[in-house]
Structures are given as C-alpha cells and as structure tokens.
Amino acid sequence: MISNEGVGSTFWFTIQCTVARNEDEILQERITARERTQEVSHFANAPQVLLVDDNPINQKVAVRLLDRLGCKIDVASDGFEAISKATDPKATYDVIFMDIQMPEMDGVTAMNEIRRRLGKKTPPVVAMTAYSMKEDAERFVQEGMDDYVSKPVKTQDLYAVLRRWTTITMEPATTPRLVGVEAAVQEPEPVPAPAPVAEPLPEDTASSIDTAVLEQLRQLGGNEFAAQLYDDFEREVSQLLDEAMALVKAKEYALILPHLHQLKGTGFTLGINKLAECAKSLEHTIKEGKFTGIEQRFSSLLRYFREFVSTYPEVTQAV
Structure with missing residues (x-):
C-alpha cells in the first residue's frame, strides 16, 4: 500500500472468483427489472x-x-x-x-x-x-x-x-405537507398511465397508430406537441424511403440497413407499430444475408407508410 498524508492511499488486492455459469439468467433478470413497473x-x-x-x-x-x-x-x-x-x-x-x-x-x-x-x-x-x-x-x-x-x-x-x-437523492413518493406552511418541495408527478380514448376511432382508421402511445405523447407535451411529432415523422420518412427505394432498385440491400434502423426506432417511439415491425423484420432478414423477396417486402413497408400518411391527421386531431 502507498499512502500520502493529505493526498490519499493506493492499495492492491487479489480475489479469486468463479466464472458465472448463468449469464443468460443474469441478463434476463436485468431485462425483467427494466420491464417491472x-x-x-x-x-x-x-x-x-x-x-x-x-x-x-x-x-x-x-x-x-x-x-x-x-x-x-x-x-x-x-x-x-x-x-x-x-x-x-x-x-x-x-x-x-x-x-x-x-x-x-x-x-x-x-x-x-x-x-x-x-x-x-x-x-x-x-x-x-x-x-x-x-x-x-x-x-x-x-x-x-x-x-x-x-x-x-x-x-x-x-x-x-x-x-x-447517480448518487442524487429523489423526492419521496409521497411528500407530507406541513400544516399551515406551503411545502417547498413539489409533489412528485406520477408516470402518466395510458388514458382511454373517449370515442374510439374505427379500427381501420386507428390501426396505423397505437392510440395508447398517442395518448401518452399527448400527456407528455399536449395535443399540439404530439401532432407535430407525427408531422415531422411524415416529412422525415418520405425522404428516407425515397433514398431507400433507389438503393433497393439497385439491389444494394445492405445499404438500406441504416434507413430501416431509423424507421424501426422512431416508428416504435410514435406507436406506428405495423411500419416499425415491418422495418425490424426486413432489417433482420438483410443482416442474415437473405435477399429473396426483398423488393416485395419493401413494397409492404411503403404500403404501411401510405396507410399512416392517409390516416394520421384524423387520428392525431381526434379528441
């Protein structure tokens, strides 16, 4: 051990450990912990x-x-x-x-x-x-x-x-208020639960967007905030799919992986699940080097996007 007064100490030690034999179980527990409410x-x-x-x-x-x-x-x-x-x-x-x-x-x-x-x-x-x-x-x-x-x-x-x-403390789940005194600490805001849609949209109209996700986004930032996200998505993805289509026509399938990855991530964030699932499946197939039928499956991706474009204004503007 090396120790310097007013500076600190440096020391070494050796321990014997056994190799974990349950790596899958450990990883699954971490995943489960994330999913646990x-x-x-x-x-x-x-x-x-x-x-x-x-x-x-x-x-x-x-x-x-x-x-x-x-x-x-x-x-x-x-x-x-x-x-x-x-x-x-x-x-x-x-x-x-x-x-x-x-x-x-x-x-x-x-x-x-x-x-x-x-x-x-x-x-x-x-x-x-x-x-x-x-x-x-x-x-x-x-x-x-x-x-x-x-x-x-x-x-x-x-x-x-x-x-x-982090070592930062958090406010307790319930903060008692002192009698006659305004509490200095704000009451914690609970995580918003998905709110039910007052009047469910017809299935064929609402199917392009998960309305529970839409309601969560509304609770997060308001109706205008949520609607703007879907407007942004349409503009962003229109350009993305144009680029990807040119690559598919040239049979440069591996080059569309970044496009699919972005579609998947943002699509799930906004609850556009059919589109996101299609992008996810296509991404996985291309990564495995299986290129049969890629054009047809990319056409399905385009169809899901057209469905989204034709229905999202009505869905996002519904109260």
Missing part, C-alpha cells in the same frame, strides 16, 4: 444529463421524459458534438445517454473517445438503442457501455438508470 418520483437535486441522439423526434420525446423526472438536459446531435460537450472543462454530467447508430460517428466510437480524454472522470455512459436482440445488449456492455435502455424509451427505464448510476 415501479413508482417514479422527481429527483430532489436535478441530475445533469447529456442526451446524444441524431434524430430530432427521439430527441424531443426523450427531453420531455427526462424533464419530467427533474433532469437538466443538454442535447448533442452527433458523436462529435457529444465529445465536445462531454469533455468541456465546465461540464458536470452525471450520466450520458448515447444513441448507438448515428451517421459519421457511432455511439461506441464517441464513448471510447470520451473515455480516452476523461479517463476515470468519465460519467456513466448508457446506450440508447433500437437494437432488440439479447446479443446486442451484451455487445454494448462488452464494448464499454455502462448500461443500456431500449427504444422506445420509457420513463421507468430512464428513472431506473438514473437511480442506478
């Missing part, structure tokens, strides 16, 4: 969060979710901006939420550069990903991520991660 409260002292995501729609939703937990949020739209903000001498982030798949620089590369520059001062880096396979979750942790949350991101997931990786 838990009470959510505001953090008493606002965690400083850096949110890294190149997609404006995902940014808007995640910022609202983190804000409702009482976080102070900075946003970076790519890996280079994430490195710049995270390594700023004035930065005091408690957690970095890092999107994995971004153009020019992916999330793992950005994380590695942040760790290289900050060393032990690097805050916990949590992968935010639309990858859904167990192997992907394992790979991100092996590549250096401290934790991960799956898209579409839920309030409970963000809350659990922040509790796990």
Whole structure:
C-alpha cells in the first residue's frame, strides 16, 4: 500500500472468483427489472444529463421524459458534438445517454473517445438503442457501455438508470405537507398511465397508430406537441424511403440497413407499430444475408407508410 498524508492511499488486492455459469439468467433478470413497473418520483437535486441522439423526434420525446423526472438536459446531435460537450472543462454530467447508430460517428466510437480524454472522470455512459436482440445488449456492455435502455424509451427505464448510476437523492413518493406552511418541495408527478380514448376511432382508421402511445405523447407535451411529432415523422420518412427505394432498385440491400434502423426506432417511439415491425423484420432478414423477396417486402413497408400518411391527421386531431 502507498499512502500520502493529505493526498490519499493506493492499495492492491487479489480475489479469486468463479466464472458465472448463468449469464443468460443474469441478463434476463436485468431485462425483467427494466420491464417491472415501479413508482417514479422527481429527483430532489436535478441530475445533469447529456442526451446524444441524431434524430430530432427521439430527441424531443426523450427531453420531455427526462424533464419530467427533474433532469437538466443538454442535447448533442452527433458523436462529435457529444465529445465536445462531454469533455468541456465546465461540464458536470452525471450520466450520458448515447444513441448507438448515428451517421459519421457511432455511439461506441464517441464513448471510447470520451473515455480516452476523461479517463476515470468519465460519467456513466448508457446506450440508447433500437437494437432488440439479447446479443446486442451484451455487445454494448462488452464494448464499454455502462448500461443500456431500449427504444422506445420509457420513463421507468430512464428513472431506473438514473437511480442506478447517480448518487442524487429523489423526492419521496409521497411528500407530507406541513400544516399551515406551503411545502417547498413539489409533489412528485406520477408516470402518466395510458388514458382511454373517449370515442374510439374505427379500427381501420386507428390501426396505423397505437392510440395508447398517442395518448401518452399527448400527456407528455399536449395535443399540439404530439401532432407535430407525427408531422415531422411524415416529412422525415418520405425522404428516407425515397433514398431507400433507389438503393433497393439497385439491389444494394445492405445499404438500406441504416434507413430501416431509423424507421424501426422512431416508428416504435410514435406507436406506428405495423411500419416499425415491418422495418425490424426486413432489417433482420438483410443482416442474415437473405435477399429473396426483398423488393416485395419493401413494397409492404411503403404500403404501411401510405396507410399512416392517409390516416394520421384524423387520428392525431381526434379528441
């Protein structure tokens, strides 16, 4: 042991461990813990969060979710901006939420550069990903991520991660008020439960959007906020599918993987599940190198998007 008065001590020790034989069970428990409903409260002292995501729609939703937990949020739209903000001498982030798949620089590369520059001062880096396979979750942790949350991101997931990786205290689930005195601490806001639609839309009209997700988005930011997200999605995806269609016609199937990945992640975030599931299935098939029938399945993707475009104004404007 090396000890310097007024500085600190450095010491070493050796322990013998056995190799875990139940890796699948451990990973499943972590997944189950994320899915388990838990009470959510505001953090008493606002965690400083850096949110890294190149997609404006995902940014808007995640910022609202983190804000409702009482976080102070900075946003970076790519890996280079994430490195710049995270390594700023004035930065005091408690957690970095890092999107994995971004153009020019992916999330793992950005994380590695942040760790290289900050060393032990690097805050916990949590992968935010639309990858859904167990192997992907394992790979991100092996590549250096401290934790991960799956898209579409839920309030409970963000809350659990922040509790796990910060020492910041949170307000109790129920805050007693002192008699005759206005409590200084705000009452915690419960996680909004999906509100029922007053007058359900016809099945053929509402099927393009999960109305429970729509109601959650309305509760998160209001009717106008939710409607704007779907307007943004139409514009974003129109361009995305035009690019992908040209690649499909040229039989450059592997090159549409980023397009499908973005469609999948944002589609699930907005509850456009048919489109998202189709993109997810097509992405998986192409990754496996199975190219038979890709054109027909891409046509199905286009059909689901046309269905969404023709129905979402009525769905989002319904009260």
